[in-house]
Amino acid sequence: MILSQLTPEIMYSASGIALFGIGLLGLIIVPHIFRKILAINVMGVGVFMLLVSSAKRANLDADPVPHAMVLTGIVVAVAGTALALFLVKKIQDSESLEKSQ
Amino acid sequence: MFKKIVFKEDASNEPEKGRLSTPMALLCGSLVLALCTLLVAALISTQRHNEGLQQAVSSMLNKSGVENPVTAVLLNFRSYDTLLEIAVLLIVAIVMLPQATVSESHSLIRVQQSANAGIIMSSLLRFLTPTLIIMGGYMLWTGAYSPGGAFQAGALIAGAGILIFTNVQYQVNMHSFAFRVLLSIGLCIFILSGFAVALQTGQFLEYPVKYASSIILFIETAATVSIATTLLLLYLAVAGTQEDFNHDT
Numbered sequence: 001m002i003l004s005q006l007t008p009e010i011m012y013s014a015s016g017i018a019l020f021g022i023g024l025l026g027l028i029i030v031p032h033i034f035r036k037i038l039a040i041n042v043m044g045v046g047v048f049m050l051l052v053s054s055a056k057r058a059n060l061d062a063d064p065v066p067h068a069m070v071l072t073g074i075v076v077a078v079a080g081t082a083l084a085l086f087l088v089k090k091i092q093d094s095e096s097l098e099k100s101q
Numbered sequence: 102m103f104k105k106i107v108f109k110e111d112a113s114n115e116p117e118k119g120r121l122s123t124p125m126a127l128l129c130g131s132l133v134l135a136l137c138t139l140l141v142a143a144l145i146s147t148q149r150h151n152e153g154l155q156q157a158v159s160s161m162l163n164k165s166g167v168e169n170p171v172t173a174v175l176l177n178f179r180s181y182d183t184l185l186e187i188a189v190l191l192i193v194a195i196v197m198l199p200q201a202t203v204s205e206s207h208s209l210i211r212v213q214q215s216a217n218a219g220i221i222m223s224s225l226l227r228f229l230t231p232t233l234i235i236m237g238g239y240m241l242w243t244g245a246y247s248p249g250g251a252f253q254a255g256a257l258i259a260g261a262g263i264l265i266f267t268n269v270q271y272q273v274n275m276h277s278f279a280f281r282v283l284l285s286i287g288l289c290i291f292i293l294s295g296f297a298v299a300l301q302t303g304q305f306l307e308y309p310v311k312y313a314s315s316i317i318l319f320i321e322t323a324a325t326v327s328i329a330t331t332l333l334l335l336y337l338a339v340a341g342t343q344e345d346f347n348h349d350t
Contacts, residue, residue, distance in 0.1 A: 021137035063153035064170035079193040082335035
């Protein structure tokens with residue numbers, strides 16, 4: 001009954017949800033902050049995948065609005081990740097400076 | 102040549118700091134699994150209740166000035182989103198600019214003649230830099246007709262910039278006025294164009310149909326320059342070797 005509904009769109013959306021779950025689990029259980037940033041990125045990719053796969057409606061061309069939203073989201077995710085990495089680097093630099101003093 | 106990015110593991114005296122105990126981790130895993138199952142069940146049981154915006158976009162596409170529907174949404178129908186995206190990039194770039202120092206030089210690029218770049222790197226650069234810039238220009242142009250556009254073009258050109266400036270021979274001078282102009286020109290042109298078209302049509306960012314394709318190309322060109330510069334700055338600030346980012350460590 002469930003298998004009969006397993007269209008490719010559902011498969012892609014479910015993969016997006018699975019990626020989100022993997023990222024969420026990583027965010028919770030991995031202690032190192034660099035890996036937490038990676039986990040947030042994996043979560044974001046899952047959300048993007050869900051959005052893009054929901055753009056396809058039966059018998060129609062793909063809806064361009066979710067595609068444009070995902071493109072914008074990717075850019076913001078890049079900027080956010082770079083900012084997070086930069087802050088982590090600053091924190092670690094100041095920590096090692098404190099230890100050396 | 103490429104400094105290895107070192108994100109230090111926690112210090113050895115506290116190896117288990119912040120790590121969850123095994124039963125706790127298993128509990129979290131089963132909770133996340135339950136959440137995902139719930140989400141998939143919701144996904145399968147939800148009926149699609151409308152046709153989305155595909156028909157709305159394609160019926161207005163001939164007035165947008167471009168043929169690619171995604172570019173039409175990004176730069177015309179929902180150009181506020183793209184404007185704010187460029188603004189977010191600029192804000193992140195401002196945060197990551199190195200602290201201001203009294204700079205003796207005002208030129209954009211510092212060349213250290215004494216540094217030896219290595220024959221492989223310099224011949225690779227000689228071949229790759231023009232290729233990447235031409236590919237970036239193509240990406241920018243083709244965004245009107247097929248997938249492509251300002252961000253893709255900016256990413257390619259930023260790649261060329263990263264190749265050049267991780268080289269010890271060249272350094273980009275981030276305290277120079279020219280660098281700040283390059284960073285902010287995309288947002289400035291976007292906002293100015295938005296007000297300029299408002300004189301004609303009465304609405305901020307509502308392009309006149311006749312000139313829409315030229316205005317979009319103009320905005321995208323300026324945005325490409327800023328996106329490329331910003332991505333280059335982001336890379337250099339996180340992983341670069343320039344002393345601008347290291348003098349205070």
